[in-house]
Amino acid sequence: xxxxxxxxxxxLLAGLKGYKNLLLVGCxxxxxxxxxxxxxxxNTLAPTxxxxxxxxxxxxxxxxxxLERACEPEFVEELAEIAxxxxxxxxxxxxxxxxxxxxxxxDKPLLPGVNTTSLAIREAPGLWTARCRACxxxxxxxxxxxxxxARCAKSLMNGPCGGTRKNxxxxxxxxxxxxxxxxxxxxxxxxxxxxxxQVRQPKTWSNSAHGGPKRIVREDLRx
Amino acid sequence: xxxxxxxxxxxxxxxxxCRQTLDAEAKxxxxxxxxxxxxxxxxxxxxxxxxxxxxxxxxxxKGADGVQLVACPEKACRFLVGNNRAERRVAHARGLxxxxxxxxxxxxxxxxxxxxxxxxxxxxxxxxxxxxxxxxNPMKGGTN
Numbered sequence: 085x086x087x088x089x090x091x092x093x094x095x096l097l098a099g100l101k102g103y104k105n106l107l108l109v110g111c112x113x114x115x116x117x118x119x120x121x122x123x124x125x126x127n128t129l130a131p132t133x134x135x136x137x138x139x140x141x142x143x144x145x146x147x148x149x150x151l152e153r154a155c156e157p158e159f160v161e162e163l164a165e166i167a168x169x170x171x172x173x174x175x176x177x178x179x180x181x182x183x184x185x186x187x188x189x190x191d192k193p194l195l196p197g198v199n200t201t202s203l204a205i206r207e208a209p210g211l212w213t214a215r216c217r218a219c220x221x222x223x224x225x226x227x228x229x230x231x232x233x234a235r236c237a238k239s240l241m242n243g244p245c246g247g248t249r250k251n252x253x254x255x256x257x258x259x260x261x262x263x264x265x266x267x268x269x270x271x272x273x274x275x276x277x278x279x280x281x282q283v284r285q286p287k288t289w290s291n292s293a294h295g296g297p298k299r300i301v302r303e304d305l306r307x
Numbered sequence: 308x309x310x311x312x313x314x315x316x317x318x319x320x321x322x323x324x325c326r327q328t329l330d331a332e333a334k335x336x337x338x339x340x341x342x343x344x345x346x347x348x349x350x351x352x353x354x355x356x357x358x359x360x361x362x363x364x365x366x367x368x369k370g371a372d373g374v375q376l377v378a379c380p381e382k383a384c385r386f387l388v389g390n391n392r393a394e395r396r397v398a399h400a401r402g403l404x405x406x407x408x409x410x411x412x413x414x415x416x417x418x419x420x421x422x423x424x425x426x427x428x429x430x431x432x433x434x435x436x437x438x439x440x441x442x443x444n445p446m447k448g449g450t451n
Contacts, residue, residue, distance in 0.1 A: 093406045128361035131368035132403045135446055139408035 085114040085205070086178040087212050088121060088198035090129070096174070097136055099195045105145045107170040108133075108197070109163065109185060111154035111177035118212050120198050121176030123150040129176065129197065154181025160188050167192060203234070213260075220291030220298070226284060228270040235263035241287055244268070318345045318438040320431045321366050324377035325355040325393075327385050328419050329427075336424040345435035347428060355379065355416075356389035360400040363414055367404065370447040373438040375431060376416045383420060390418065410441045 090096075100106065108130050116122025130146045137144050147166060151159045154177035163185070167173065172193040175182045179200040186194035202214040217234040223241070224231060233239045237256040243264025247255030252265040271277045291298075329335060339348045348371075352358060355378035366374050376397055378390040394416055401411035417430055 093403075124359060124361060128359075128364060128403070131361070131364040132407050135364075135368050135404070135409050136407035138446060 085117045085203070086180070086200060087118040087202045087204040087214075088115050088176075088178050088200045089118075090120060090125075090176075090198055091196065093132070093136065096129075096133065096195075096197060097140070100133065100137060100144065100172070100174070101142070103144060103171045105170040105172075106133075106147070107163065107166060107173045107192075108146050108148045109154065109173060109175045109177065110148075110150035111152075111175075111181050112150050113153045113155075115177055115181075115198065116150075117206065118204070119210075121178075125176055126150050151177070151181070154178075155184060157184060157188070160184050163189070218293075219287075219289070220293075221288040223287060226279075227267050228274065228276075230263050230267050230270065232263055232267070235261075240264065241284075313439075313442050316439060316443055318372035318435040318443075319370075320345055320347045320373045320375060320435050320438070321350065321371045322347050322375045322377060322427060322431050323350045323352055323355070323358050323363075324422075324427060325352050325379055325390070327354070327379050327383075328377050328422050330421045330423055333423050336427065340428060342428050342432050342435065344439075345432060347431035347435075349424075349427060349431075354384070354386050354389040355393035356384075356386065356396075358393065358396070360396045360403070363397070363400045364403060367409065367413055367444060368446055370444050372413065372441075372444045373434050374414045375434045376414075377422070377427065377430060378416060378418050380418045380420050409445075412437060412441065413444065 108126055110121045110123055110126035112122055119125060126148045130148050134144060134146055147170060149163060149166065151162060153159045154175065167189045170192065172195055173185060173189060174195040174197045175185050176197040182194060182196055203216040203218060204212040204214045207213045214234045216231060219233045232241060232243060236243055237254055238245060244262050248262040248265050249255060249258065252262055254260045254262045268280065271280055326335060335351045336349045337351055339346055355376055358376060363374050376393055378393045384390040397414060397416040401414055404411045404414060415434060419430065
């Protein structure tokens with residue numbers, strides 16, 4: 085899922101200065117799963133903002149909505165009726181949803197309520213860890229299903245580095261596994277350790293974020 | 308956040324209590340009751356974990372002077388972890404209250420068992436006593 089987290093409250097409050105009517109929008113998909121921008125978080129942030137602003141002498145009316153998917157135009161259209169009644173829109177959806185909302189309601193300032201941080205899984209209740217960086221050239225087939233791009237602090241394609249701790253954790257963060265340690269362990273368990281000695285072609289980075297905005301075209305699906 | 312006591316201030320306390328904290332013989336009290344210098348709205352919950360942080364925040368945002376969540380003692384939850392979840396949610400909500408410039412003491416959690424309706428009112432009264440030092444909720448008469 086796409087993972088996000090709330091921006092610090094002082095930053096949110098600073099952005100709301102002067103507004104009287106706010107539409108606070110959440111998304112019931114990824115950001116709901118990571119407890120940053122679903123209906124529950126919208127309903128938590130609304131009274132928090134209202135109380136904080138009132139304590140600062142600003143009375144604001146906050147209308148809340150949670151879209152099924154903020155990254156699909158059809159769902160964003162649900163806001164068309166309510167948008168004219170507000171001065172600004174704050175979105176707790178990921179950066180994709182935020183941009184779609186901003187594009188649809190060009191006359192309304194769009195305030196980001198969250199920072200979109202990673203593509204992650206819920207590893208345990210209350211713990212999300214990155215699994216993918218959308219690098220555009222997946223190598224999971226060569227690394228036993230463990231991603232060195234997203235899960236190695238240095239994104240090493242040939243690891244482990246010299247910094248692996250004795251307990252198999254990363255030198256950068258003792259709470260994080262060294263992914264190359266796990267890759268080697270998984271290769272050993274499969275009896276395929278030798279496969280890691282094969283010389284592989286350099287990874288193609290041209291399809292990653294470095295090549296400018298990506299555009300995927302499927303002629304068979306175009307209208 | 309702490310203000311001088313307001314003369315004539317009668318705190319309105321919302322008491323959210325788990326059914327299992329009551330004495331087995333007690334009839335679960337509900338609705339608003341008048342105490343000595345405060346009023347308490349008693350709300351019955353099947354488990355203290357059935358209340359979410361946003362609901363506790365909304366109650367305070369709408370002007371209640373204090374919210375008290377009454378949960379079962381440690382390791383005595385009929386749903387095993389409900390009271391611990393409630394405790395974490397109260398801590399989360401108190402953190403948000405603090406960031407919003409509200410006295411986090413307006414929201415508190417109590418662990419108790421075998422309560423009578425009078426015991427519940429006594430708990431609310433003690434919370435009201437602490438709220439009196441804080442003064443009325445500044446959100447009273449808000450727009451949301």
